[in-house]
Amino acid sequence: MKMTPLITSAVMHFGEMGSRWGFNRTVGQILALIVLNEEPISAQEIADALNISRGNTSMGLKELQSWRLVKQHLVPGERKEFFIPAGDIWTLANRVFEERRKREIDPTLSLLRDLLLDEPANGTEAGAQNKLNEIHDLLESITAWSEELQNLGPEKLNTLMKLGSGVGRMLDLKDKILPGKNSVN
Amino acid sequence: MKMTPLITSAVMHFGEMGSRWGFNRTVGQILALIVLNEEPISAQEIADALNISRGNTSMGLKELQSWRLVKQHLVPGERKEFFIPAGDIWTLANRVFEERRKREIDPTLSLLRDLLLDEPANGTEAGAQNKLNEIHDLLESITAWSEELQNLGPEKLNTLMKLGSGVGRMLDLKDKILPGKNSVN
DNA sequence: TTAAACTTTCAGTAATTTCTGAAACTTCAA
DNA sequence: TTGAAGTTTCAGAAATTACTGAAAGTTTAA
Secondary structure: OOOOHHHHHHHHHHHHHHHHHOOOHHHHHHHHHHHHOOOOEEHHHHHHHHOOOHHHHHHHHHHHHHOOOEEEEOOOOOOOOEEEEOOOHHHHHHHHHHHHHHHHOHHHHHHHHHHHHOOOOOHHHHHHHHHHHHHHHHHHHHHHHHHHHHOOOHHHHHHHHHOOOHHHHHHHHHHHHOOOOOOOO | OOOOHHHHHHHHHHHHHHHHHOOOHHHHHHHHHHHHOOOOEEHHHHHHHHOOOHHHHHHHHHHHHHOOOEEEEOOOOOOOOEEEEOOOHHHHHHHHHHHHHHHHOHHHHHHHHHHHHOOOOOHHHHHHHHHHHHHHHHHHHHHHHHHHHHOOOHHHHHHHHHOOOHHHHHHHHHHHHOOOOOOOO
């Protein structure tokens, strides 16, 4: 595992950004290293390349596996475990979205559902509940929509993204194309 | 400013989630309080309701203003400043997306652009650059797409989201509807 | 101008998160 | 079974991030 200047810059940057993406510095670095490395890489090599303890490496790898971003790769004849990305870039990005949705939206959705079951005790609470209801509906739309996009599959999703402003024009025409169904207002 | 049990639960939860959404506990709590409160609320009232120092409140409000999530509201005849949400729930969600994109994607995009300008020094670097290029393209698509969705406006965006699986069928037909333009492949 | 009413800043402290490294654990070959 | 080669765990240390509160700053009214 040779850390060329290019790879070093990228790895360091992914470390910096790590915390903004939902994991910590070393987890970000480990991910970058595994993705950018052509060959499977062992935990010890990672620890050496990044100058971090073996323990930290182990925990980082565990976390990345819980995010389903990296997976183990058994090399025949080798005792130790090697790691590789859990899929192509597209898949990884999807996984990050999905995991983050689970961590950032789902818990709130569930709390909001609970809070909306209670009868408002007074005018103040009624007003607050209205707001919470709006938030709830919005988060639910986002969740449904993101699931929708997921099972559209990469190719179609790509088509949709590349469509650009065409999507607006298409929406204007949609009632002609998909009569009756799903019409809003 | 009366903290009913309902409002308290919501505010505490938004505090917990704050860090996952890109700001810290008290910033999350302050935001929730301002959104759920019908009337404009002063910094002092916020500090009292949340049991946090006046200084912390001031910094939190500054941060929320930098995210363009809350704004000042001048009450005639009152010396102190009051705060209200910077828009409806929809607007706020949009702002969060936008700010997060700025913090989470833009810096990476800019680094990747730089790294891709360099000539690869060897095979390893060439391979890494390929990956980086894939990541770059993906992030650029996401950025372009999210801008696209933004200036679609709330109504159309809502239509699109509510369209559900219809979007898949629509894509199958798109070449008939928008001949020539934006065709992919 | 003064001072009251309010806001902001920031040095220091507190709380939280991350990391280390030694010990415990696992697996496998001999 | 033993021990070598590896992995994981976790208590405590280090680093980072958030918070307090006193002091400095601002604004307005008299």
